[in-house]
Amino acid sequence: MRITIDRDRCIGSGQCVMTAPGVFTQDDDALVALVPGHEDGSGDPRVLDVPMACPVQAIEISEG
Amino acid sequence: MTETEIRPTGSPAPSFPLDRKCPYQPPQAYADWRGDSPLSRVTLVDGREAWLVTGHAEGRALLADPRLSSDWGHPEFPVVVQRTEDRGGLAFPLIGVDDPLHARQRRMLIPSFGVKRMNAIRPMIQSLVDRLLDDMLAKGPVADLVSAFALPVPSMAICELLGVPYGDHDFFEERSRDFVGAATSAEADAAFAALYGYLFELVAKKQADPGDGLLDELIARQLEEGALDHNEVVMIALVLLVAGHETSVNAIALGALTLLQHPEQLDVLLRDPAAISGVVEELLRFTSVSDFMVRMVKEDIEVGGETLKAGDALVVSISLMNRDAKAYEDPDTFDIRRSAKHHVGFGHGIHQCLGQNLARAEIEIALGTLFARIPGLRLAVPLDEVPIKAGHDAQGPVELPVTW
Numbered sequence: 001m002r003i004t005i006d007r008d009r010c011i012g013s014g015q016c017v018m019t020a021p022g023v024f025t026q027d028d029d030a031l032v033a034l035v036p037g038h039e040d041g042s043g044d045p046r047v048l049d050v051p052m053a054c055p056v057q058a059i060e061i062s063e064g
Numbered sequence: 065m066t067e068t069e070i071r072p073t074g075s076p077a078p079s080f081p082l083d084r085k086c087p088y089q090p091p092q093a094y095a096d097w098r099g100d101s102p103l104s105r106v107t108l109v110d111g112r113e114a115w116l117v118t119g120h121a122e123g124r125a126l127l128a129d130p131r132l133s134s135d136w137g138h139p140e141f142p143v144v145v146q147r148t149e150d151r152g153g154l155a156f157p158l159i160g161v162d163d164p165l166h167a168r169q170r171r172m173l174i175p176s177f178g179v180k181r182m183n184a185i186r187p188m189i190q191s192l193v194d195r196l197l198d199d200m201l202a203k204g205p206v207a208d209l210v211s212a213f214a215l216p217v218p219s220m221a222i223c224e225l226l227g228v229p230y231g232d233h234d235f236f237e238e239r240s241r242d243f244v245g246a247a248t249s250a251e252a253d254a255a256f257a258a259l260y261g262y263l264f265e266l267v268a269k270k271q272a273d274p275g276d277g278l279l280d281e282l283i284a285r286q287l288e289e290g291a292l293d294h295n296e297v298v299m300i301a302l303v304l305l306v307a308g309h310e311t312s313v314n315a316i317a318l319g320a321l322t323l324l325q326h327p328e329q330l331d332v333l334l335r336d337p338a339a340i341s342g343v344v345e346e347l348l349r350f351t352s353v354s355d356f357m358v359r360m361v362k363e364d365i366e367v368g369g370e371t372l373k374a375g376d377a378l379v380v381s382i383s384l385m386n387r388d389a390k391a392y393e394d395p396d397t398f399d400i401r402r403s404a405k406h407h408v409g410f411g412h413g414i415h416q417c418l419g420q421n422l423a424r425a426e427i428e429i430a431l432g433t434l435f436a437r438i439p440g441l442r443l444a445v446p447l448d449e450v451p452i453k454a455g456h457d458a459q460g461p462v463e464l465p466v467t468w
């Protein structure tokens with residue numbers, strides 16, 4: 001799984017962190033970041049729900 | 065040639081908003097207007113017609129659409145609430161401006177409301193919740209849960225966060241209430257002027273003698289970048305102080321009331337305190353304390369088989385989106401075991417609530433601790449004697465007499 005994050009769009013809502021806390025985090029600016037070592041989603045099925053949870057479409061998921 | 069808009073005639077579109085009858089249910093009439101359609105028509109306080117968006121999918125798509133505007137300062141921006149008219153041309157930061165100005169302001173503030181920062185202040189919220197409950201228990205029943213608990217929790221928390229002296233709380237709690245709940249724009253203007261004056265002086269004091277709150281950080285950052293935009297800092301403070309006061313109080317009080325009215329659900333929570341975060345999400349969905357949001361259409365948009373025209377007024381119904389049967393099974397049932405994901409209790413799109421992680425922490429800690437310490441809590445009056453706020457206001461009880 002390939003996760004693409006768009007930090008320019010991010011509004012720091014934290015929905016991604018709430019939905020899949022092992023994969024998404026916020027950096028010191030409270031903008032979205034991927035948890036180091038888990039950039040591929042670590043097989044967490046909740047990751048699939050994150051694009052819909054994000055209020056500003058800052059997260060995309062593709063296969064591969 | 066001017067184009068005349070032709071709409072199906074018949075009875076005029078019904079007035080919006082209406083008052084709730086039951087504190088946690090949207091007025092029955094709303095659901096009737098909706099029928100099966102994701103959009104319907106309503107009439108606003110000044111006689112202007114507006115779209116009412118009630119479909120969950122359609123509403124989310126619209127809220128993410130940059131062709132909608134939140135520019136409260138625009139002369140054609142729809143009036144749903146008697147807002148202040150005389151602000152001397154001051155814009156409302158964040159909630160009342162569009163990108164790119166909105167994005168600039170939001171970027172400045174999100175570190176102070178991020179997930180990590182909010183987790184770090186949980187112990188502070190827990191200790192003030194404990195203290196307030198100690199006092200309430202010491203005084204004994206009957207207590208007004210709003211003034212004894214639901215209001216001071218978020219009020220103390222936002223003061224602590226901003227660096228506003230809580231000692232002045234009587235003053236700004238009252239003005240904040242008048243500003244948001246005002247029946248006339250003259251009342252709202254007076255409350256606005258008082259709050260503005262208070263915060264203007266506070267910012268000046270802080271500039272001379274800095275503390276360690278969010279306002280002090282904002283002042284320091286602006287001074288670092290060049291000049292202090294005194295008005296902007298004051299207006300940001302005003303929006304945050306008012307938002308911090310007029311929202312979580314309802315979520316806590318109405319949340320407690322909803323749980324008390326659903327004892328079998330409360331029982332699940334009492335037996336499994338870890339369920340609290342799911343309880344809070346379902347409460348946010350089911351009670352929709354912010355009942356609606358307002359937008360203006362900037363460019364034509366096709367949605368749900370209708371064309372929204374540039375200049376049209378739009379009301380997005382949070383309560384009906386949160387109870388759309390296409391999004392939630394059995395939507396009118398309060399069920400803390402369901403997944404309430406994708407609810408729009410905090411809105412959606414670029415304006416989605418800046419304070420949502422603070423609010424979640426406040427509501428979780430407040431309700432979790434309240435019921436853990438007073439499992440026998442109950443209403444001291446029948447439900448229909450609980451006074452509630454008007455339809456244009458944030459939804460919740462004005463007072464909530466409880467006993468134990």
Ligand code: HEM
Nearest residue numbers: 158159307308311312315354357410411415417418419423
């Ligand atoms: C349960 C409590 C709360 C609810 C239900 C709530 C609801 C909302 C909603 C629906 C919006 C979107 C408005 C729109 O799009 O027009 C919003 C925005 C906002 N809220 Fe909250 N809110 C809550 C708590 C708070 C708290 C505690 C703060 C404290 C600072 C806060 C600050 C804000 C701000 C600044 C915005 C504007 C954000 C922007 O435009 O980027 N809210 N809130």
Ligand code: SF4
Nearest residue numbers: 010011013014016054
């Ligand atoms: S859900 Fe979207 S907006 Fe919110 S923090 Fe994650 S990426 Fe940013």
